[in-house]
Amino acid sequence: xxxxxxxxxxxxxxxxxxxxxxxxxxxxxxxxxxxxxxxxxxxxxxxxxxxxxxxxxxxxxxxxxxxxxxxxxxxxxxxx
Numbered sequence: 209x210x211x212x213x214x215x216x217x218x219x220x221x222x223x224x225x226x227x228x229x230x231x232x233x234x235x236x237x238x239x240x241x242x243x244x245x246x247x248x249x250x251x252x253x254x255x256x257x258x259x260x261x262x263x264x265x266x267x268x269x270x271x272x273x274x275x276x277x278x279x280x281x282x283x284x285x286x287x288x
Contacts (some may be wrong), residue, residue: 229237
C-alpha cells in the first residue's frame, strides 16, 4: 500500500462510494468485477495454451482452434 494512502483516506473513499452507489449495488458490482477477472484469466490461459500448441518443438504447426495440424506452406523454387 502506498505511503500516502492512510486509513482516513480509505474510509473517506469507501464512504463516498457508498453514498454514490448505495449499499445494495456494491455486492452486484463486486460480483460483476469478479466474474470479469475470472473470464479474463480463462481467456489468457486458453490463448497461452493455443500459442504453446502452435509452436511445438517437433516442427509441425497446429491450428489452435481445432488442434489439428495445419497445412504446410507451399514454397515455389525459382528457376535461374
